Amino acid sequence: MDTKETVLNVLQDLTGTDLSGDLDNNLFDSGLLDSMGTVQLLLQLQSELGIEVAVSEFERSEWDTPNKIIANAEEMQN
Amino acid sequence: MLSFTPYENPMYFGILGLALLPIVIGILCGKRFHWYETLISVFFLVLTFGGPKITQGLALITYLVYEVLLVWVYTSYRKKNNQTWIFVATVILAIIPLVIVKLTPAIQEGKQAIIGFLGISYLTFKAVQTIMESRDGVLKDFSPWFFLQFLVFFPTISSGPIDRYRRFKRDYDHVPKQEKYFQLLQKGLHNIFMGFVYKYMLAYVFGTMWLPKLEHYALMAHGLSWSLVGVMYVYSMYLFFDFAGYSLFAIGTSYFMGIETPINFNAPFKSHNIKEFWNRWHMTLSFWFRDYIYMRLVFFFMKHKVFKSPKTTANVTYIINMTIMGFWHGVTWYYITYGILHGVALVVNDWWLRYKKGHPGKIPHNKFTEVFATFVTFNFVCFTFLLFSGFLNTMLIAK
Secondary structure, eight states: OOHHHHHHHHHHHHHSSOOTTOTTOOTTTTTSOOHHHHHHHHHHHHHHHOOOOOGGGOOGGGSSSHHHHHHHHHHHHO | OOOOOTTOSHHHHHHHHHHHHHHHHHHHTTOOOHHHHHHHHHHHHHHHHSGGGHHHHHHHHHHHHHHHHHHHHHHHHHHHOOOHHHHHHHHHHHHHHHHHHHHHHHHTTTOOOTTOOTTHHHHHHHHHHHHHHHHTTOOOOOOHHHHHHHHHOGGGTTTOOOOOHHHHHHHHTOOOOHHHHHHHHHHHHHHHHHHIIIIIIIHIIIIIIIHHHHHHHHHHHOSSOHHHHHHHHHHHHHHHHHHHHHHHHHHHHHHHTTOOOOOOOSOGGGOSSHHHHHTTSSHHHHHHHIIIIIHHHHHHHHHTTOSSSHHHHHHHHHHHHHHHHHHHHOSSHHHHHHHHHHHHHHHHHHHHHHHHHHSTTTSOOSHHHHHHHHHHHHHHHHHHHHHHHTHHHHHHHHO
């Protein structure tokens, strides 16, 4: 499974919504993610992809759509 | 000697305008004079904390030396090591002065601690945030001199908005382009004029003209009365316009200095629910609590699997987070109850949103329900502000 798929699966688990057709949806504005969801997301990314994102590194505006999250995750894996 | 509370009288604004002039001309010519910015920061600190308030001034200086040294030692340590207990000890040491200042009136019957000064909480927020970002490894190039500039940045020193180290540094090291700076000047001027309307017109009408009269009638009525209901709404309006007005001054002044201090209020009474309210009311405080208490606690609880379900984790952390916010306002029963009530409201809000999502189509959602939701949120908030005002306490004592 590639990074994109993994991230989308994690997001589906967290939000209960399939976001694969809606990659630029602003997850915070649409109410799908909140602070709680964010922390769950960070922990999931850590266990599934082995990337460690500190809470301080999490700037909302840089992580607010599936596309941005995938891009960040891919960048941190390399 | 002259002594001012920031943004309190026309002369303050006159001096402010003159002091800002060299900065404005400098930035328009593409230059920043950091030495001059430091000079006027010191000058305004002397105006605020000098003369009759010199004890506060000395407390401020002592506090600054202490916090800068503490954060400096920690960031130097963090370059080589990263033990959890050292981090926790540093955070505790950073908040001890604030804890003493908050506890003293509760223990010594209203007496103020001598180490206190106007704005100590806001400086503590900045210091703790800097320690936490250093712990996370995102803040690597710590400079004690810059950190001091960040702490004493005079437009926001007394009551925020609370900026962030890395965000402030980006603006501080950078001279905005002319076109961009013209926009900032325009926005800054607009903010300051809106501030006048908020603080000197609306907050004056609510807080100085109406509130004392209503409070008087409410006290005479001994118990529930229409006047008490009036106190609730009028105090809430006063609180908003006074604080939002102050914030507009602080933000407007920052813009003139080419620093984009984050906004503090965004039409909070329009909120449909309490979560939205905290994204619109005293935003920099609420985001500080979200980022440095709520998210970190949730992270800790989830990582160590303290609670079985994420829902429980979220709920417990909401209550802890808001209760700490209550204590931060002051150690009195009404501030603490205010915090707990908002914590409970966040739990109920989450539960309701989940319930709604779980029963699609069952609960109507239209213009009318939206207005109703705003109405309920507004009234709940006003009720908690009545508690916050301490007026209920005054009524209890008067009985």
